[in-house]
Amino acid sequence: MANPRDVLIRPLITEKTTTLMQDNKYTFVVPLTANKVEIRQAVEQIFKVKVLDVNTTRVMGKFKRMGRTQGKRPDYKKAIVKLAAGERIEFFEGV
Numbered sequence: 001m002a003n004p005r006d007v008l009i010r011p012l013i014t015e016k017t018t019t020l021m022q023d024n025k026y027t028f029v030v031p032l033t034a035n036k037v038e039i040r041q042a043v044e045q046i047f048k049v050k051v052l053d054v055n056t057t058r059v060m061g062k063f064k065r066m067g068r069t070q071g072k073r074p075d076y077k078k079a080i081v082k083l084a085a086g087e088r089i090e091f092f093e094g095v
Contacts (some may be wrong), residue, residue: 005043007034024083032077039079050084
């Protein structure tokens with residue numbers, strides 16, 4: 001993936017991820033094909049911060065019913081990025 005903006009789809013903001021922000025960890029939804037090296041480079045280039053660690057997990061989509069029909073939400077991968085001490089991503093501030 002050439003463009004770092006293609007690696008980070010969107011930030012993932014939930015109660016759990018907001019508590020992780022206190023430990024300097026930020027969560028993003030990334031493509032299923034993205035690896036840890038690409039995620040690290042994308043975060044460092046876009047937000048101009050130093051990344052210490054990247055953890056990824058693959059989340060399977062749930063099956064949901066809509067009346068008689070049954071559908072499935074898409075699978076996605078989330079990346080938890082730990083930043084160096086003193087680093088912040090301003091995008092998440094105020095959440």
